[in-house]
Amino acid sequence: MYTPVLVLNANFEPIHVCTTRRAIGLILTGKASLVLNGRGEIKTVSISFPRPSVIRLDHMVHRPRAQVRLTKREILRRDDFTCQYCGQHATYLTIDHVVPRRLGGLHSWDNLVAACPSCNHHKGGRTIEQAHMHLLRFPAEPPTSASYLFARHVKTNDEWLPFVEGW
Numbered sequence: 001m002y003t004p005v006l007v008l009n010a011n012f013e014p015i016h017v018c019t020t021r022r023a024i025g026l027i028l029t030g031k032a033s034l035v036l037n038g039r040g041e042i043k044t045v046s047i048s049f050p051r052p053s054v055i056r057l058d059h060m061v062h063r064p065r066a067q068v069r070l071t072k073r074e075i076l077r078r079d080d081f082t083c084q085y086c087g088q089h090a091t092y093l094t095i096d097h098v099v100p101r102r103l104g105g106l107h108s109w110d111n112l113v114a115a116c117p118s119c120n121h122h123k124g125g126r127t128i129e130q131a132h133m134h135l136l137r138f139p140a141e142p143p144t145s146a147s148y149l150f151a152r153h154v155k156t157n158d159e160w161l162p163f164v165e166g167w
């Protein structure tokens, strides 16, 4: 009942992921329709019901475009879990301020990168120029496309891909 279900807006824009329980509630109260089943049936004593994978709201919901939250996890995901100095795919990565805080560096998407502990330690409180280091690519705020926002879910629910692409 807690398997994730992709929720599409009335215009088919993917907006949200909810639980199966919530999705069935939306369908039973006439607020949403089943778009993709593909997960068999839920049987109770009295009814059997298709188990939804994708549903669509019957009425358009206006909501601001989701932003990617600035968290360590999201920075690592943006940087593909790769140290942005040496390119190492480390199991443990830290977050480095490209321009150190004490030199006025901000806690922002364009000043934070994934760094392995040894690169982070080597760079210390210096700028990349002072430390003679190079960035693999310049950091920026990640895209707010649905493909990026829902990438984690699409990995485990590949039937969602056609609904997420292009938004």
Ligand SMILES: [Zn+2]
Binding pocket: 083, 084, 085, 086, 087, 088, 115, 116, 117, 118, 119, 120
């Ligand atoms: Zn490194």
